[in-house]
Amino acid sequence: xxxxxxxxxxxxxxxxxxxxxxxxxxxxxxxxxxxxxxxxxxxxxxxxxxxxxxxxxxxxxxxxxxxxxxxxxxxxxxxxxxxxxxxxxxxxxxxxxxxxxxxxxxxxxxxxxxxxxxxxxxxxxxxxxxxxxxxxxxxxxxxxxxxxxxxxxxxxxxxxxxxxxxxxxxxxxxxxxxxxxxxxxxxxxxxxxxxxxxxxxxxxxxxxxxxxxxxxxxxxxxxxxxxxxxxxxxxxxxxxxxxxxxxxxxxxxxxxxxxxxxxxxxxxxxxxxxxxxxxxxxxxxxxxxxxxxxxxxxxxxxxxxxxxxxxxxxxxxxxxxxxxxxxxxxxxxxxxxxxxxxxxxxxxxxxxxxxxxxxxxxxxxxxxxxxxxxxxxxxxxxxxxxxxxxxxxxxxxxxxxxxxxxxxxxxxxxxxxxxxxxxxxxxxxxxxxxxxxxxxxxxxxxxx
Amino acid sequence: xxxxxxxxxxxxxxxxxxxxxxxxxxxxxxxxxxxxxxxxxxxxxxxxxxxxxxxxxxxxxxxxxxxxxxxxxxxxxxxxxxxxxxxxxxxxxxxxxxxxxxxxxxxxxxxxxxxxxxxxxxxxxxxxxxxxxxxxxxxxxxxxxxxxxxxxxxxxxxxxxxxxxxxxxxxxxxxxxxxx
Numbered sequence: 303x304x305x306x307x308x309x310x311x312x313x314x315x316x317x318x319x320x321x322x323x324x325x326x327x328x329x330x331x332x333x334x335x336x337x338x339x340x341x342x343x344x345x346x347x348x349x350x351x352x353x354x355x356x357x358x359x360x361x362x363x364x365x366x367x368x369x370x371x372x373x374x375x376x377x378x379x380x381x382x383x384x385x386x387x388x389x390x391x392x393x394x395x396x397x398x399x400x401x402x403x404x405x406x407x408x409x410x411x412x413x414x415x416x417x418x419x420x421x422x423x424x425x426x427x428x429x430x431x432x433x434x435x436x437x438x439x440x441x442x443x444x445x446x447x448x449x450x451x452x453x454x455x456x457x458x459x460x461x462x463x464x465x466x467x468x469x470x471x472x473x474x475x476x477x478x479x480x481x482x483x484x485x486x487x488x489x490x491x492x493x494x495x496x497x498x499x500x501x502x503x504x505x506x507x508x509x510x511x512x513x514x515x516x517x518x519x520x521x522x523x524x525x526x527x528x529x530x531x532x533x534x535x536x537x538x539x540x541x542x543x544x545x546x547x548x549x550x551x552x553x554x555x556x557x558x559x560x561x562x563x564x565x566x567x568x569x570x571x572x573x574x575x576x577x578x579x580x581x582x583x584x585x586x587x588x589x590x591x592x593x594x595x596x597x598x599x600x601x602x603x604x605x606x607x608x609x610x611x612x613x614x615x616x617x618x619x620x621x622x623x624x625x626x627x628x629x630x631x632x633x634x635x636x637x638x639x640x641x642x643x644x645x646x647x648x649x650x651x652x653x654x655x656x657x658x659x660x661x662x663x664x665x666x667x668x669x670x671x672x673x674x675x676x677x678x679x680x681x682x683x684x685x686x687x688x689x690x691x692x693x694x695x696x697x698x699x700x701x702x703x704x705x706x707x708x709x710x711x712x713x714x715x716x717x718x719x720x721x722x723x724x725x726x727x728x729x730x731x732x733x734x735x736x737x738x739x740x741x742x743x744x745x746x747x748x749x750x
Numbered sequence: 751x752x753x754x755x756x757x758x759x760x761x762x763x764x765x766x767x768x769x770x771x772x773x774x775x776x777x778x779x780x781x782x783x784x785x786x787x788x789x790x791x792x793x794x795x796x797x798x799x800x801x802x803x804x805x806x807x808x809x810x811x812x813x814x815x816x817x818x819x820x821x822x823x824x825x826x827x828x829x830x831x832x833x834x835x836x837x838x839x840x841x842x843x844x845x846x847x848x849x850x851x852x853x854x855x856x857x858x859x860x861x862x863x864x865x866x867x868x869x870x871x872x873x874x875x876x877x878x879x880x881x882x883x884x885x886x887x888x889x890x891x892x893x894x895x896x897x898x899x900x901x902x903x904x905x906x907x908x909x910x911x912x913x914x915x916x917x918x919x920x921x922x923x924x925x926x927x928x929x930x
Contacts, residue, residue, distance in 0.1 A: 453838045472866045475866075509786060510797055510873070522866070
């Protein structure tokens with residue numbers, strides 16, 4: 303291959319191990335980390351405040367009302383869960399496709415998935431009105447003799463998201479076990495030894511164990527790959543199964559899945575570029591990784607753009623007046639600035655990625671990835687709010703304005719996401735150590 | 751012989767994965783069966799070299815997936831057809847296409863759960879302590895060392911001869927592993 307190597311061939315098994323584990327074990331806690339934790343933890347406090355006020359007063363503190371019954375909450379839910387998808391895609395689909403470049407980014411992409419799903423899961427929960435009764439969503443024998451209504455996409459969503467969260471957690475933890483054993487063996491302090499030792503469950507690298515481990519890992523990847531497609535498909539059915547103009551369309555599942563991968567890769571880049579800079583991990587997360595991720599973003603971005611195009615075309619072609627009215631309102635109505643900003647962020651600006659020089663420039667990629675994150679958030683906002691605020695009858699049209707609690711809750715979950723990531727970077731290996739050793743061994747064999 | 755004085759086995763350390771695979775094969779040819787390799791990353795062919803062939807995990811995962819699918823569908827059928835029948839949108843009680851998404855999710859959930867728990871159970875994890883940890887150099891098995899351990903419960907095992915054999919493989923070192 304003409305591009306740079308995936309890993310510096312001068313590294314050895316020992317130096318790779320020492321370098322990655324030193325971030326967790328020996329390196330002094332950096333000032334950047336403390337500052338980052340301080341800011342993101344302050345935002346978690348904001349989230350706690352917003353949720354507490356919500357629990358006391360109810361969802362009326364948000365800007366929701368009829369006709370716009372879903373606003374920031376569901377927008378944020380879809381946005382977060384979409385971000386999670388890149389982690390599973392990188393760890394599962396790229397594993398099955400033998401894409402070796404996944405090795406140094408899969409661990410933190412999986413962690414990102416987990417934390418994004420945690421943020422996502424919160425929104426439907428606090429949106430249900432009486433969150434303390436959210437367990438009613440699950441089927442369990444109860445004295446009321448009631449059972450959930452399994453024909454509703456909203457209930458499918460409950461199962462899809464909880465399965466996704468569970469499988470992502472299992473996948474991440476299984477991937478961590480050998481590295482936890484490494485940390486156990488390398489930790490100096492008693493507490494760290496015991497903590498990592500308990501989590502590693504006595505892993506000793508036995509050949510027989512590795513054999514079953516690899517089988518389990520590959521099977522999990524094979525299970526996670528269709529799962530990730532199903533999750534965003536089911537999320538899109540929350541909309542597509544209804545009759546609202548702008549929601550009732552069969553293009554939703556594929557274009558939601560593509561959008562999810564698009565926003566997820568954008569988030570991975572947003573996180574990877576500062577991470578490799580601050581922790582000196584450029585030997586591991588190389589320019590070639592960034593280039594590959596940018597290409598995936600470009601490809602999925604084009605699918606998303608195609609989705610917008612076909613959505614508009616189908617509305618024009620089927621001649622439904624309500625759909626047409628909704629589309630014109632989206633492009634020229636009250637929320638038109640948000641719509642055109644979304645097109646700029648998701649369709650226009652990412653075309654810069656065609657240029658190899660842009661893909662080779664980490665800071666350009668960083669800015670573009672943030673632009674795409676914003677664009678994908680706006681996409682969900684536009685889909686949800688413009689469809690609801692302008693349905694069949696002019697008498698039921700209305701506006702949605704977010705309140706400070708809407709914004710506070712959203713910003714708060716960003717804080718939660720970043721706090722969890724900061725803790726993860728500090729206490730667990732951000733790059734899979736054993737897979738990096740394996741990659742090194744394979745590269746050496748190829749070189750020899 | 752007193753059980754507590756027999757070592758768990760003898761362990762040889764190597765510094766390259768290919769050498770370990772070669773030596774494991776030699777040991778197998780010599781007739782040793784109760785042995786294991788310890789490596790910092792999975793090595794292709796090592797388990798075959800050690801004489802390990804069957805792996806039940808895929809079958810278990812398949813059964814788990816089938817169980818999840820049947821259980822998932824049965825749960826919905828029981829709830830919405832038998833226990834609490836509801837007509838939604840004029841569809842029949844057993845409107846099975848609407849039950850497919852959750853059936854699919856339950857299939858994945860059960861299969862993934864079996865994959866992880868089955869892997870741990872078949873590997874006998876968690877095992878917080880194991881005799882191999884008594885070798886001081888063994889902590890390198892999670893860094894850059896490749897180890898071969900021949901256990902004393904192997905009928906061919908003889909402290910002297912096995913040590914001679916392991917030393918003939920030109921390892922970094924040969925260590926005695928404390929008993930349990």
